[in-house]
Amino acid sequence: MKLGIDLGTTRTIVAAVDRGHTPIVRFDDDADGIDAWPTLAATDGSSWVFGPEAARRLLDPGWQGVRGLKRLLGGPQAGPDRRVPAGDQPTVLALLTAYLRALRDALLHHSNLPREADDDRLDVMVAVPAAASCTWRFLTLQAFRDAGFHVQGMLNEPAAAAIEYADRHGRTLNSRREHVLVYDLGGGTFDATVVQLGGGQHRVLAHAGRNHLGGEDLDAALLALALDRAGLEWTSLSPATIVRLLEHCRQVKEGIHPSTRRVVVELGALLTSVERASAGIDEDHAVTLPLDRFHQRIAPLLAETFDTVTELIGEGSAGLEAHGIAGVYVVGGASSLPLVARQLRQHYGRRVHRSPYPAGAVAMGLALAHRGDIVVHDRVSRHLGVFREWSAGRQISFDPVIRPDMPTGGAPVIRRYRPVHTIGHFRFAECDRLAADGTPAGDLVPVGELRVPFSPAARTDPSRAGIAPMPEGGPLVEEQWTVDVDGTVTVRFTDLDSGWRVEHRIHA
Template sequence: MARHGSPRTPVRSSRRLHRALLVAFVCLVLFGPVVAAAVHGASSNASPPRRTCIGIDLGTSYSAAGVWRDGGVEMIPNAIGSRITPSVVSFQESERLVGDSARAAMGDDPARTIYAVKRLIGKPFTDPTVQEDRKALSYAVVDGGNDRAAVRVSFGGRDHVYTPEQISAMVLREVKATAEAHLGHAIDEAVITVPAYFNDAQRKATINAGRIAGLNVGRVLNEPTAAAMAYGLDRRGDVAANERNIVVYDLGGGTFDVSVLTVDDGFFEVLATGGDTHLGGEDFDAFLMEHLAAGLRRSHRIDVHADATQLARLRVAAEAAKRRLSSSDKTTVDLSDIVGGSHEVTVTRPQFEALIQALVRKSLSNVQRALDDAKITPAMIDDVVMIGGSTRIPFVRRTISNFFGGKRLHTSINPDEAVAYGAAVQAAVRCGMSDELKGEAG
């Protein structure tokens, strides 16, 4: 039977093939246009590639950047893994250092290391505050032409003059480069923060610094607004917040700023600002430095003020001790490099608090003035946001909490990063990620 049936097998196979081809042809005719339209529709309705927008806190002492990614704000680390970068530029004979390496050069090369240039940006050279700053800064502040404040440094056998915008651009360019290296692609837009009291010239100068750095600056955002956004104070869950009164206490490295805000239906309004452009962590460092310098005069008859390099080294040692005292009851300061032999000094937290007590009380007088200007009492404040690295100091937190009747302070976000965090939230809004942001903080 198998032998008789085998000649007819090719015929049956051929008929099956023809039927399959006919069915396929009919399906193509009937349904091909529908499938093509569906594919075309899916393609045309696909969301365009999302832009990358970052938030940058261009700070007096440190800068930081954040980006909205994977449903939350991600702080961007720099080349050494730190999430804050010193706003410092140092000019060496053969290279220009920016960030951590520049800060490390401050002790040995103070005249060519530029820091705290935010104090000068957008200001005339003849501005009284600029003239006052000239006395304290270790580098030369000069008239850059047309009564514009500028800095002068010497390297390569000649003098070089840079505007504050150019120096700030060097810092921003470093932030941009590390951000793009971390993200793996270019940045489309940046939101850069500024103090609420910055005038139009200072804001324009900051935007110009960003452009020099190669950034598309979509917006400048007030720092206190950014800090409040970081804590989600413009929203309660998915609903815009009803009227609330907020104080943002910003004690950074070089300046103290206080802002009184109100938020209603998700919109912020700055009611009053205040502060002191010469009150900050650097002043705490200076008080501790003078304490240590007095001890050196007594024990070794050394006047560190007579040697700029020794003074810079003592300033670095004082800052490091201050930071340790925020988490320890006492610390040891090694001054061997200054005295030329083994020498250590112990500083306790109570000693440090006694040294800075007057400065912290001074900040409170600025807070009270801002509240008076806003016609608000401490009891009417709903939220107190603490930002700036110096708000880590336990004595500062206790003093502010007591001033507001023992109110619990907003301190859960790293105070060095809170402004950049809020700027990243605003940048995400600008990049069309509003839906992802709902209920993110609160």
């Protein structure tokens, strides 16, 4: 069975390839079933449960929930050994793998997925945010593979959504307007991407985004308003209570429709008895907020998404026209908020096309990508480089080797030199922009270190593993940096004199 799986911050959506169609898979959780598997984990301190069962356990005493597993894959602390501060504190990779194993079991045994009784092979296309780091990409691929999925490829989420747009709205494209702007406001990230569509050859032309802006931030804004109205402080509540309240605020937010005028946050029922007693409120205590207050609170967050789009194409409809953009495709679960649609229409007019399945567009695009007649030519979205020593080790500077907008799967970047030390100490890092002096700026993420023995003696004799000046006549070394089609980066060091080489896939 071929699937597209969109591992979201809030929920995971799965689309199947079924006789030319890409239906969303439904899971057997209640009488009607559910078409999204919550991206949730919960622990009682020793055991873990996932998905719908984790959502139910959030209300049980002694259980602590973990929201936003996907967000744990990003940031400066990301890496295979990063610990999750809950229960027995598993690594992020171990917890994500366990979540995906539970998802795989649900797909095979508790869903409407058609399959042969003895066939449990699941071929999947998966996705990550366009600005995901190398570590984020590595952890995602590794977790899916360790969970038993057969990963056929990885796309950036906006590129997958663009495939679904071309399939659904192909009539809007013509020789003068063959580009689409994907506005993807998900549970934890925001991406804006311009994609050229045509003849099954889809090219990503430009991208901008925020890895820490999404629906979870809107949930937190609503909770902050409710706590402020009730006179409560975040620090007075346990982590388990905060998770319950944020999940409740997500449900309240997703229940907002165009005619909503006020929202109600049920605080009392979700606090522990000790917390209620300390706050002086009863179990029935609820906070009613005018919707305008919520809109005012989240206005700066939404403005940041429009500022990001403006950086990409310019202002409003004029920017669309200048770039030959046929439409703005609105996807992502958080984009369902009516305020988002209203502000998008104000900015871009009638060219706004909201996906009928905003939370499922990426999964459906991934399922379509299994077809052999669709090729996506993506681009790098971040700077990746290495801190190098200069002036015989007296200075250190950042060398940005891989730059944004380089095509994935393209020609490698090659550097050749004669090293001045017997061992090269490479400290890799990614960032979303460079300062005027070339130093990393913005979202800086270390992505690992590597020591390369340039001296033949250092390769064979551990006693010579210390860094020392290279004797005269050292080897000629070639660095070859390759960006794979899935956006991961591999660097190969080759001693051109002897043929010795070492290869390293970059991740924290």
